[in-house]
Amino acid sequence: MAVAAVHAGGIADHIHPEPEGFIRKYVFSIDHKIIGIQYLVTTFMFLVLGGMLAELIRVQLMNANGGFMTPDTYNEVYSIHGSTMVWLVIIPMLTGAFGNFVFPLQIGARDVAFPWLNMLSFWLFPPAGLMLYGSFLMGAPAAGWTEYPPMSLQGQAGTSMWCAAIFLVGVSSTLTGINFLVTLLKMRAPGMTYTRMPLFCWAQFVTAPLLMIATTALGAALAALFVERQFGVPFFDPTKGGSPLLWQHMFWFYSHPAVYIMILPVFGIVSEVFPTFARKPIFGYKMIAFSSCSIAILGFMVWAHHMFTSGMAPFLQLPFMVLTMLIAIPTGIKIFSWVATLWGGKIHFSTAMLFAVGFIATFTLGGITGVFLAAVPFDLHAHGTYFIVAHLHYVLVGGSLMGVFSGLYFWFPKMTGRLMSEKLGKWTFWLFFIGFNGTFLPMHNMGLLGMPRRVAEYDPQFQTLNRIASSFSFLMTFAILLIIINALYSIKNGKKCGHNPWNARTLEWQIPSPPHYYNFKHIPSVFANPYDFNEPLPYRGLEDELTDAPPPVPAAAH
Amino acid sequence: MAVENRDPAVRLDRGFWLVTLLLAVLAAIGIVYWALLAPITSWLPEAVDKAQQIDSLSRFLMASGTALFIFVAGYLLYFSIAFRRRASDGPDAIGVQIHDNNKLELWWTIVPAVFVVVMAIFSIQIWAGIQLGDNNGMVVEALGHQWFYSFRYPDVHGEITNEMHLPLGTPVTLHVTSYDVIHSFWVPDMRIKADMVPGIINTLRFTPTKVGRYQIVCTEFCGTLHGEMNKQYLVIDTPQKYKAWYQGWQQKNAHASDAIPTQSTGAISLSGGNVNAGKMLFTQKCSACHALAPFSQKVVGPGLKGVLSDPAHPNLVDGAKATPENVAKILQKGYKGDMGQMPNQTANGLTDKDIADLVAFLKSTK
Amino acid sequence: MAVASSLLSTPVTHGHDDADQLYIETRELRVQGFLLFMVSDLVLFSSFIFAYLYLRNTGQGWPPPGAPHVDIWLAAMNSVVLFGSGATMHFALENWKHRNFMKFASWMVATIVLGLLFLGGQGVEYVSLYTKDHASWGGSGIFGASFFTLTGMHGFHVFVGVIYLTVLLLQATAGTYTFSKYTGLTLGTLYWHFVDVIWVVLFSIFYLL
Secondary structure, eight states, rough: OOOOOTTTTGGGGGGOOEEEEEEEEIIIIOOOOHHHHHHHHHHHHHHHHHHHHHHHHHHHHHTOOSSSSSSHHHHHHHHHHIIIIIIIHHIIIIIIIHHHHHHHHHHTTTSSSHHHHHHHHHHHHHHHHHHHTTTTTTTOOOSSSTOOTHHHHHTHHHHHHHHHHHHHHHHHHHHHHHHHHHHHOOOOOOOEEETOOOOOHHHHHHHHHHHHHHHHHHHHHHHHHHHHHHOOOSSOGGGGTOOHHHHHHHHHHHHHHHHHHHHHHHHHHHHHHHHHHHHHOTHHHHHHHHHHHHHHHHHHHOOOGGTTTTTTTTHHHHHHHHHHHHHHEEEHHHHHHHHHHTOOOOOOOHHHHHHHHHHHHHHHHHHHHHHHSSHHHHHHHTTTBHHHHHHHHHIIIIIIIIIHHHHHHHHHHHHHOOOOOOOOOOHHHHHHHHHHHHHHHHHHHHHHHBBBBBBOOOOOGHHHHHHHHHHHHHHHHHHHHHHHHHHHHHHHOOOOOOOOOOOOOOGGGSOSOOOOOTTTTSSSEEOSSSTTTSSOOSEEEEEESSOOOOOOOOOOOO | OOOOOGSSSOOOHHHHHHHHHHHHHHHHHHHHIIIIIIOOHSSOOOOHHHHHHHHHHHHHHHHHHHHHHHHHHHHHHHHHHHTBOOOOTTTTTOOOOOOHHHHHHHHHHHHHHHHHHHHHHHHHHHHHHHHHHHHEEEEEEEEEEEEEEEETTTTOOSOOOSOEEEEEOEEEEEEEESSSSSSSOOOOOOOOEEEEEEEOEEEEEEOOOSEEEEEEEEESSSSSSSSGOOOOEEEEEEEEHHHHHHHHHHHHHHTSSOOOEEEOOSSSOOOTTTTHHHHOOOOOOIITTBOSSSOBBBBBOHHHOTTTTTTOOOTTSSOOOHHHHHHHHHHHOEEEETTTTEOOOOHHHHOOOHHHHHHOOOOOOO | OHHHHHTTTTOOOOSSSSOOOOHHHHHHHHHHHHHHHHHHHHHHHHHHHHHHHHHHHTTTTTTTTTTTOOOHHHHHHHHHHHHHHHHHHHHHHHHHTOOOOHHHHHHHHHHHHHHHHHHHHHHHHHHHHHHHHHOTTTHHHHIIIIIIHHHHHHHHHHHHHHHHHHHHHHHHTOOOSSSSOHHHHHHHHHHEEEEEEHHHHHHIIIIII
């Protein structure tokens, strides 16, 4: 198959001049790699904040009658914990941080399609975080991250601030989604057809429309809640003709696809880590890519499974139940494909690989409980209990966050040119894995035996289980701190590792670490899918990348 | 471009089949445990008929989930150990270069798909038993407040804010709703719950099957003391005991008002009523049941145009003369009669000033 | 909008008239990005339309008791004005493509004037609803929540569009665009047609349904 060459004088030949000065280089940078690292640093700061709130929650729940915080403070703490982890940590980490840094390199582009828009997306994000935490000063929102009215209509002044903050994050996500989608559609290197894209790109490709569409829907819901709180425009207040269920529909129409925004990129990370460390092609490339698409499409049709007990017409429950169960099929295909990728490999258990394998185990468990919850009769029992808490943390912590850690250990050398400590890394993994399961496994039991979620105090029969969970949670928090310490230490002191320490085959590993601001000296051509370990690399035009050949000439400044 | 037959033949060795056998045995044990042995009722009694149905589904889900997890985690662990890079492998050692196996992939699409179909059919069956019953049971109402439940029984005046009793073996239709924010009515031993959403009535149907005292728990966040909203109990009695309890409440509440206790009890001052504000309120609060038209145009209640000025307008529904004071009294207390029920001041969310505004507006219609 | 479209720009040399490879590729990116932006804007409208239809079908029925009476004839006239502006916008771009600046400018002015007329019509409608029926955003129950929110959002889009088109006209006069490099004008036209289409939907669901 003939591979089209880069058109002379086109965008691929158009290189921004090298940014000069600290501000242009590191603060208001338009370089996708710098922006990615900015996202990574910011999200890890919010991870620490959100993690501290989580520990406050676990300390409060050590005793059945609470007592560490007042119930009102506790309600604020868990609401901000949830909002932080969803909107300020997992979503921007997976799209903003890893998406930005990795996929333009993987498709052989010099930057994303709209670098200035990318910068704007990032700079909307820290102010939103500050606003969210600023709401503590004016009385934080206290009705959970879902902020169901009428509770949220009566919430303190900070609830409106919450709306505004999340709206800003939403705008940032939407712009990122548009940017990524255009980049992936239009800026792939010559020869990089859709079936030759690395699976991480596929994951971002599927996530971008979700970001773009679902987040806007959330924006509408937030705007409605905001104007109802501030100007009394009745959307949700039943005493004025509104409907509390309308919020639940509008909110979950976003928040269910958001679940896939938080997991699809992780599928992508794992699909890169597995072949690299098993030294084997990913098993069933097309099925993995295709199942991502079907998950994304189905993801838009199942939102009301969060509302089975809320009071929707019973006959409407059926399609939502069946469609939700259908998602188990593509998800199962992915899991089986990853497990099959290990078969016959020569698996190198680096920390990244350990986290990826751990991810499969915990995510499978979280996925199975998810299918349970899809069954309406089971959900009638488990809805709103600690079983839900267990399920969502298995998916978001055991799933997304472990994927993030895997990605961090995997791409850290590309970002810095140095390795994170593998020895400490392996310790970290086991601490985290044990701490995580010890924290959240007992919550399944609590929930099924009758402990509701979002409570500041609870029936004494659950005290033992809660104390077990709280104790293990310290282990988990400690492991996260170790990861951060490891990263900070390794930036300056890690082992230098050259351009491709893992012997990986995707494009980003064929250029120096960290990459030059222009990414590639010449845009390469792509001849095949990257995962054939017994064949030479399927790229042409990379000969100069690791030599002293002169960098490309920037376009004239305008 | 791709060489179609480059994938080497897959040979599964004895180790693989032994592990498969082991996992199959473990999975079988898991299935047998969840399907037959797990003492679910000793963990959590089955208080109503629906609990048994839901538990049978739970057993099915747990059994299949356990089996699936054992296989995935088992193979994950086995492959991780068996195919780890050994010291004897060079750094350039690569694995078997397999890309696809259409047959295998077809199977692991079909088998889960069949399983999903089975699960869906089973779930729908149970779902139909729970959701599609008719409302011919004994009707009881549970109402959510911040932060307690109250209950209404047929032919018992007022509300019961203590325990909720139900007779063994009698089908019950439980309507739930809320006065303020969203609550939820969950009895873990019943395995079913319904959210109590203001403005919406949700229904649970069940038949008590086991005498006992069961905790009622709120699972929707409802404010400061949400965690303490688990202090009330559902008591399932023998029919005799239930009757005694029921008659006790009938006598105790014989003179209780069916109206929800209102904020104001005295006469409402009607001075300063604002016609425009009243008009707005009328559209929001009254017009679902009352037309702004002559008396004869009934919606649920009669048309109210000119109620205070039309000499042809008959007396009010409670027999009193149509004076501003008497209209205000009905607005305040509500009314229950053969036409239906008009909610009182609290249920309608009206302040005293609102009532004054409404009366002023009604006076202005001629 | 003008901000959005300039954010979607990658630095491009202007001045010489033939569209080079860089311009062609950049145009593709910008048009695609702008289309996607409109998709997400459409989702925003759809969410509120969903909210309106949901509220309309629960609760007290529609129009909710005592809701102000909307004047279909005023709205119909207003619609004609807006659709007319869509046509004039189309002629403006066509004339640009045929390299006739004066005709382009006149059609642009016509579009902007029609846009302003539409806003004026909407203002008249709001004022009459307010004075005749005391209807207001926060005080008219779910009628306010849906009617004023949606038509207000659309009016805001028209308002932004009028400013956007004015900026484009000034830019065109100042020589920002050439007869072969006019992506900005294309995007402006797309936006204006988008606002038109949204109005078709809003008019149908509020006045005809």
